[in-house]
Amino acid sequence: SQTIHQWPATLVQPVGSPLSLECTVEGTSNPNLYWYRQAAGRGLQLLFYSVGIGQISSEVPQNLSASRPQDRQFILSSKKLLLSDSGFYLCAWNRLAGGYEQYFGPGTRLTVT
């Protein structure tokens, strides 16, 4: 069966510090991968998605970047965090062809102080 991991689970970082969040998927190959942010409240905002190694599409201009160095690894980064980067970051995957539903990781709670 497939599983998706995210780490760290929680992170507190000062403004201006760098960020690296990691997501890995097991039990499947060539997945589509997604990064979402859920701000305080509820709404889910799609940040990046990737259909293959090195292929990244950005949805919203912002202080963040994403990379996909391996087939099942997706990394969210920032060189200098802003207060507004605080939130709950969720990674998700789905099959290149199939049922279309996305499966989510457990999330990373980021607090920028």
Add this chain to the structure above:
Amino acid sequence: AQSVAQPEDQVNVAEGNPLTVKCTYSVSGNPYLFWYVQYPNRGLQFLLKYITGDNLVKGSYGFEAEFNKSQTSFHLKKPSALVSDSALYFCAVRGQTGDSWGKLQFGAGTQVVVTP
């Protein structure tokens, strides 16, 4: 462009009573619709989907959803709610055209509170 609306910010129901969470959508072409549930500080869990076929879709944990094309709705239902069903519920629609192709558009979420 596709969109999805969840008109209720919160739904309150007593344990044992039927639960309905409303969702309406707008999309070009045939809709691909999804329901997810989120518990506090957790990722979203997939409940069910409608792609094609029967309008009544059965999913996890006793949930089902009814697709109504004429009303462009996809309401989530459970015949008898449990306290453990208290969570945040999201409806989503898959983009079918242009830049939105393949991406999920989520509603704002509905908080369900089930009281004992």
